[in-house]
Amino acid sequence: MRVLASAPAKIILFGEHSVVYGKPAIAAAIDLRTYVWAEFNKNGRIRIEAKDIRVPGLTVSFSDKEIYFETDYGKAAEVLSYVREAINLVMEEAGQKKGVTVSITSQIPVGAGLGSSAAVAVATIGAVSRLLGLELTKEEVAKLGHKTELLVQGASSGIDPTVSAIGGFLYYEKGTFEELPAIELPIVVGYTGSSGSTKELVAKVRRSFEEMPEIITPILNSMGKLVEKAREVILADYDKELKFQLLGRLMNINHGLLDALGVSTKSLSDLVYASREAGALGAKITGAGGGGCMYALAPGKQSEVATAIKIAGGMPMITKISREGLRIEEVEE
Numbered sequence: 001m002r003v004l005a006s007a008p009a010k011i012i013l014f015g016e017h018s019v020v021y022g023k024p025a026i027a028a029a030i031d032l033r034t035y036v037w038a039e040f041n042k043n044g045r046i047r048i049e050a051k052d053i054r055v056p057g058l059t060v061s062f063s064d065k066e067i068y069f070e071t072d073y074g075k076a077a078e079v080l081s082y083v084r085e086a087i088n089l090v091m092e093e094a095g096q097k098k099g100v101t102v103s104i105t106s107q108i109p110v111g112a113g114l115g116s117s118a119a120v121a122v123a124t125i126g127a128v129s130r131l132l133g134l135e136l137t138k139e140e141v142a143k144l145g146h147k148t149e150l151l152v153q154g155a156s157s158g159i160d161p162t163v164s165a166i167g168g169f170l171y172y173e174k175g176t177f178e179e180l181p182a183i184e185l186p187i188v189v190g191y192t193g194s195s196g197s198t199k200e201l202v203a204k205v206r207r208s209f210e211e212m213p214e215i216i217t218p219i220l221n222s223m224g225k226l227v228e229k230a231r232e233v234i235l236a237d238y239d240k241e242l243k244f245q246l247l248g249r250l251m252n253i254n255h256g257l258l259d260a261l262g263v264s265t266k267s268l269s270d271l272v273y274a275s276r277e278a279g280a281l282g283a284k285i286t287g288a289g290g291g292g293c294m295y296a297l298a299p300g301k302q303s304e305v306a307t308a309i310k311i312a313g314g315m316p317m318i319t320k321i322s323r324e325g326l327r328i329e330e331v332e333e
């Protein structure tokens with residue numbers, strides 16, 4: 001038997017990092033996906049084929065006749081730790097340990113703030129649980145995805161696996177979520193081309209919080225408040241123009257506060273300012289930062305903003321919200 005599952009990337013519209021401290025955040029699934037095939041194998045081992053991920057720590061040496069490969073096994077194992085922990089958790093849940101081969105292909109840039117870790121965990125949990133005959137709801141998959149992130153990262157709010165499993169547009173707070181009405185958001189995502197590790201960035205914010213709680217706590221509180229305000233604006237009966245203007249202002253404040261937490265970079269801020277100068281109503285980092293992506297809200301100016309992002313050295317992506325979260329694509333008996 002073989003099962004193919006897929007799960008989407010996400011953008012965090014408001015509230016990354018502060019959500020780890022129990023504040024609310026707003027996120028949406030987007031139309032880039034990770035695909036995972038799972039099937040039984042005969043040798044009884046867990047085998048992971050990650051087709052498009054760079055494995056660090058590979059050394060190649062060659063003489064005239066031969067090529068030698070040496071791998072830093074520690075680093076290679078670390079890169080695949082989200083997939084490994086996801087498989088272990090499903091096997092524990094099913095009370096079965098079997099030889100399973102998992103094969104991954106992904107459209108989501110890695111370490112770019114678009115939730116590649118959550119998508120790979122959710123799609124793996126979806127495929128392996130179905131293979132083992134476990135009937136999990138999307139909420140249960142989200143919870144196992146959250147556990148996976150906790151095991152690998154040490155800290156995670158759970159927002160990324162929840163959005164990836166459920167799909168759509170969500171207001172998330174401490175493990176619970178509310179589905180927000182679908183609104184057409186004229187956004188442009190800008191990718192700096194560099195990456196940041198969520199585990200390290202979350203740890204960096206934690207260090208600042210522990211060293212200077214009297215300064216960092218009010219920043220996190222402001223972030224929480226602006227997310228509540230953004231939810232009110234999204235749900236209010238305002239016309240679109242006013243809604244976008246208010247959301248844009250809140251995005252700009254959120255970016256400034258993320259910069260104050262130390263998770264922006266020059267390239268991210270360059271793309272943010274270039275977008276605003278090209279007419280975006282708001283622009284901010286999305287995801288953990290330290291590289292990766294920003295997004296801009298640019299009604300009527302999406303192509304101008306995309307061009308400005310390109311000129312500033314970034315890669316623009318015009319994406320749509322994906323209504324669908326985890327999807328079982330194929331089951332071959």
Ligand SMILES: Nc1ncnc2c1ncn2[C@@H]1O[C@H](COP(=O)(O)OP(=O)(O)OP(=O)(O)O)[C@@H](O)[C@H]1O
Nearest residue numbers: 079106110111112113114115116117197198287288
């Ligand atoms: N296609 C993939 N195959 C296997 N592992 C992957 C894949 N994509 C992502 N991962 C795992 O996720 C890690 C990156 O996760 P990380 O949380 O640091 O960034 P992100 O999820 O892309 O961004 P953010 O958490 O800010 O949204 C990779 O180092 C790897 O361990």
Ligand SMILES: C[C@@](O)(CCO)CC(=O)[O-]
Nearest residue numbers: 016017156157158287288
């Ligand atoms: C940085 C963070 O807030 C979002 C990463 O997409 C981490 C988390 O919520 O788990």
Ligand SMILES: [Mg+2]
Nearest residue numbers: 115117118198
């Ligand atoms: Mg991640």
